[in-house]
Each structure stands twice: as C-alpha cells, then as structure tokens.
Amino acid sequence: MMANSKRPHVVIVGAGFGGLSAAMALHSAPVDVTVIDRHNYHLFQPLLYQVATASLSPAEIAQPIRSILRDQTNARVLLDEVNGVDTAKKIVRTAGGQRVAYDYLVVATGARHSYFGKDHWEAHAPGIKSVDDATRVRGKILTAFERAEVESDPAKRRALLTFVIVGGGPTGVEMAGAIAELARQSITRDFRSITPHCAHIVLVEAGPRVLPSFPESLSAEAKRALEAKGVDVRIGVAVGDITADAVSIGAETLPAKTVIWAAGVRASGAGQWLGSMVDRAGRVVVQSDFSLEGHPDVFVIGDTSAFKGPDGRMLPGVAPAAKQAGAYVARVIEAHACNWIAPAPFEYSDFGNLATIGRQSAVADFGRLKLKGLVGWLLWSIAHVYFLIGFRNRAIVAGSWAWSYLTYQRGVRLITGTDETMMREEMRDAA
C-alpha cells in the first residue's frame, strides 16, 4: 500500500497515548498520516484495572480509532499488526501481508509485561495490559469466589480466597485497593457459604516502599490507606516462585489461587524490527528529538523509547509523557516537511503524579503540593474522567462511578469468554 499523493507519508505504529497524540497533532500538516494498530480501539490504560475489578466495561475506556480520527481528512487507519520494518527501503511490513511505504515513521507500540526471565510465571500470574487481559483477570477473581463457595476443604477454600498482587507501583496499589473493596463491600452479602469479607489480599513489593515514584510521605499514606482497607502490605520482600497453587514470598510459602502481576514491564519488540540499540528494559535509545541515531526519519516515543532529558533524567513511562512526546515529534516532522527550522528541544511538563487506593482515598503529588485522602481521590476522579476521549465515555464513566459510590456495587461482574470454559474445566478437574 502506497500513499497516493506526493505529500510525505507519515506512518504511525500504535494508537496509544503517544501515537494518537502524534497523529492528531499532524491534522493540519501537509502530510498524509496512516495509523496502524492491531486493535480497532484506543484504550485509556490508566483505568484498565477497573475493568479487571468489575467497575467499568471495556467499551467505557475504549474508543474506536476510526471515530477519533474521523474528521481528520489527512489520516487513515489500518487495523493490522506490524511485524517488521525495513529502514533502508522505508517500508513497514504487517502480519496481514501489507507493505506500507513511509517517509516518516513513528513507533509507539508501548510495553508489555516482563517476568524478569521467569516467563513460566505468566500462566499463574497474569498481568493487565490489554482489554482481554483485564476481562480474563476479572473472570479469574470472580471465579475464585464462586469456587470457594462450593469448596468444602477449609485449606483449599482459604487458598481460593487469597489474592496476591505482585508489585507496589500505581497499578499494584490500585488493584489491591479495588479487590479489597470488591470483597469487603460489593459482594459481601452475595454468598451463603463463604464470607468474602475475610478474603486475604496481599500486596508484595520488593523495594522499600509502595509507589516508589512518589515522595516518601505519600508512599507511607498509601500503605496506611491500603491497610485500613484490609490489605496485607508486604514491603522489602521478593517473590521467589509462583505456581498454580502458591506464591513464595521471602521465606514464606502462601497458598493462593489468584496471583496478579503488576511488577515489571518491558518495551514492545520494536527494537528488534529497527535493529537499534535498546536498554535493559528493551526500550529503544533515542536522540534528543526522539529519532533513531542515523535515521532522522524514524521516531520512537512512549513506553517503547528510552529518552534522556537534558537534565539527565529519563522520561517516565506515563501517559502525559507519551502524549507530549507524540505532539513534539509531530512538530519535528511538520517542520521538516515544511522546511521550517527545527523546534526547540523537548521539555517535559510534569503535571504531577496521581494514584488511587479505592473509594475516597488517593495520593497526588504536584511537587510542593501533596494531596491525599478524599481530596486526592476527588482530584483523581475528575482528572481521569476529564482525560477520557469522547464525551459519551466521560458521561458513562462518571455515571458508573457515581452509582458504585452510592451503592458500593460493581456493575460489571461478568465471567465471559474462554475463561468461562476454562473455569468450568478447572472446577471439574478439582471435583
């Protein structure tokens, strides 16, 4: 597939925060844009844990890429998976057999889980990066309660009601808080044999504190808030092994049927396609304008890239950083296409850090201003709803949250898909 016009063709791989921001910032540039993604939707990943804990539906945090770019006449969307790049011939190859020629290439393919070389843990400790991951984890959590309800052996029942979250970053903290509330508030009266309230929710962080990217005072507040919700927070201990039935944490082996991975991420495989230098986390090392050394027409942004600012600090792997990088790269490309002078060096505007610990509790770090508790939570809610793409999604998410807040109920407690089948098979095997 070739661009039909003589205008430069910008190919953007990945429609996450970075890629979409680049595409949208090119709306009036004299270029043709093709956005390639293997999903047909843009996903608001910061709220994915709420899909995994039955608060939101996938469609509430996802929007078709085509709708977002509908009115941008210089952009087209290709639903396909990129599996290679020929930087010499300037061609992107896809799994669907397309060969897409580019003049400028923006790679923004994000990150996936990393099990630090213990890939066999993945089967027992799924992570949450995609919609399918999240609905799978949702089914796993809900199924554990269902299986516990019919389990007569107390030890097995205990293992079914033990939930271990590995990793104390924002996702781990948010998951632990949300599972604790699910068990202690939302479903507590739904069962007859078990007491969901007594579920054991364990958050394991190998480092010295949860939320390591936040100031120490807020880490301490997050730990306190989690413990108030009944989460067993273990810091400074590493996970030694994960099997189908147990997790070893330090010297202890804890029987647990549900383990969720929120510990490590690794950049997508873009470094291999590009044959470029990557850091330990697989991120492509980029120049000061996000381009590849020796390839001024190839840019890598977001979680896929390792970008060091003029102050020597790495750009963090968060949504605002990816969006800003996308917009910056669009300006670099537009300047090049128009023969303008290159834009001033990229400068990251850090608007602060937010993490929620469930209903009525969150921590927010805006440098000198630090918020926690209800005020932090209200700010977190408003910020997340505000940044959702699409008015419908904002209204529906706000409505779902209001309903959950007023009633303590989770609206999306569905066990669906292949995991429903799997769950039945497991129950049969166990019987």
Added chain:
Amino acid sequence: MMANSKRPHVVIVGAGFGGLSAAMALHSAPVDVTVIDRHNYHLFQPLLYQVATASLSPAEIAQPIRSILRDQTNARVLLDEVNGVDTAKKIVRTAGGQRVAYDYLVVATGARHSYFGKDHWEAHAPGIKSVDDATRVRGKILTAFERAEVESDPAKRRALLTFVIVGGGPTGVEMAGAIAELARQSITRDFRSITPHCAHIVLVEAGPRVLPSFPESLSAEAKRALEAKGVDVRIGVAVGDITADAVSIGAETLPAKTVIWAAGVRASGAGQWLGSMVDRAGRVVVQSDFSLEGHPDVFVIGDTSAFKGPDGRMLPGVAPAAKQAGAYVARVIEAHACNWIAPAPFEYSDFGNLATIGRQSAVADFGRLKLKGLVGWLLWSIAHVYFLIGFRNRAIVAGSWAWSYLTYQRGVRLITGTDETMMREEMRDAA
C-alpha cells in the same frame, strides 16, 4: 451437596426469565431454593442483538444472579453446568462434579440454535444466543468493514460488504435494521477507501412474510420500513447452502463473507437428561401444570418446554410467557409444600408483541391496537428499558440509547477476544 434444613429443596436449573421468575416467586415460601446456571449472570436476551451491533455493552444487559437474589435469604446460587438428572434418586449432576439432591426440580434451560440438520453451516453463519455469541458477531461485522477497507479486488470487497441475515423473525428483522443503520449512519464517515453506506444487507425469510407471528399488516409495515433503511428483503425463498464465501438463496448464489443465523431454535438438551417425550423442536412435553408426566416434582418451563393451553394453542417462546410460567410453577410448588389446594390452571396473559426495525421505527401488536413507526418505537424503547433488571442498567441503557439517538454513533465498536486473533489470521491468509 444436600440442603441442610428439613424444608423442601427446590432446585432451579437456568437463570433466564423463567428460572429467575420461579426463584423470586418462591421468596416467602417455606422452601430452600438453589439456582444453578453455567453463567454468573442473568441475560436480558431481547437486547442481545444490540450487543452484536455495537450499541450496548454486555454488562448493560446482564446482571449477576447473586446480586439479584442477594436479599432472598432462602435462595442460593451455584455457578455450574448441569449435565444430567436422576429423577429416580432425585439428584442433579453437574459438570463441576456436584450432586445436588432436590425435592422439586424446575428445568428452564432455554434454547439454542438449530441449523435444521445442516450443522456445518454454524461455522459460517453464527447465531446470537449468548454474550460470547454476540461479541463474536460484533467482531465479525466490524472486521468485515476493516478487511474491505484494505481489499483491492472489487469482487472480494463486495463480498466483504455483503451481510446476509437468515430468518425473518423479530431477531432477524432487528439485526438487519441495526446493521443497515450501522453502515449507513454510524460509520459512514470512518473509512477512506470504502463507502460503508453501499453495504448490501440482505434479509432472507423462507416463509411468505417477515415477522410471521405478527398480523399481516404489521409484517407489511416491517418490510416497508426495512426497505426504507436500505435492506434487501427476500421473502418466500429458502437458503440452499452456506459456505465461507457465499450463500445460495433460491437459484442465486450471493457472494457474502458475513452471514448471521436467526432462523431456527431448538430446545436445550434437557429432554435427554429427563428421558422424557420431546416434540420436533426438542421441547419437553409437559402437563397442564408444567410438570412431567409421572414426575409431579419435575417442572419444565420457558423455551425448553412444549406447553399446550386449554384452547389448544402452544405457549409462545417469548420472555413474558417464560416469566409467567415460572411464577405459576412457584405457586404450584408452594401449594404442594404447604398442603394447600393446587392453584387454578395456568392462563397466559398475552400483553402483545413488539419488534423494532431500528431508529424511530417499530411494530407493536396488542390485539385490536396496532402501533407502528415512531410511536411503536417509543413504546418498544420504554418497555425494554422498564423490564431490564436493576436500576443501574436501566439508567445506562437509556443513556446509551439517548446518545446513539442524538449522535447516530455506536458506543461499543470493539473487536475483542479470540476473534481478534482469528481476524488477523484471516487477513494474513487472504493476503
């Protein structure tokens, strides 16, 4: 698993309209109730076609059975799949290895598709009975447009943009109307190479008219309304064969990559478990109180049973009939458990028939009163929202409809799950 008390144990298999209605009507009866379902949710099946056409999310028309029965202290819920009944020992066997003893058994396991002996058609012409069916069909429809966008062969592109719905009952009519609106209004500006507006949507009905259960005047109105939306309605012609690439309709072979089955249903396999007499559609033939001949403690209701009223008419396979039968059977059981006299014979209250043909158009039959067009559509909308279980669902569905109505947009255009993988493989094979 045995009931622990000495009160009679009522086991209800299936938490559709019939089973749930029976369970809820027993709320104050001196019995213990166990509801067994293979899904953890009750599904509002009349709106499932809106999940398949990207208007609603699964969670908007599904509610956890546990939440519905939360406050009914004499009821418990078992998530499991029944695979046998021993009517002599009065035991239900499940796939999860449970053996549940009953004093009264209510079987309400619904129906599934029937391909009239052509089971190999199923792979090419999926039907819509479950949440997973609906998300699969949604992915299939959306993927057809995506594939057409990158297809350069005009004949193949035409086949990708041809959608055939087999069966002119309410589901077929609703699907055809919804796909026509999706193509002609919702996504028409989202593509660059194809014109979704020109999609060819064909509704095939072997009988002499669509909506055969409605009066002839409303059938004619429905056909007219469908044609006004651009649907090619073919009546009086049978489908001869369905392959991956084409459908033969009468003498014509129409190349089509998307075929949806809305033609025949067959009762679930309950007749085999019970070893009882079934009719041609696999429905269990029941007595005037919905019990099995020779088994006054076993009742079969809803789409699983063939019930002939005193006037000789069969009870129709619709939600209100199943709900009324469930409530009636609960009264029969309560009377028996209390040693009261048996209730008066069942009488079906027919509140009328409703079917929608998309935005602003529906037909309603209330005997002497017949409505169509916008008035019918408003009534259809209000009735469906009203009968949804759960205030949250009502509010969210009403909100989603209002948004779709005002903007022509579909909020749930996600391609997810295994079909996403399948779609990519198909694209690769095709390339």
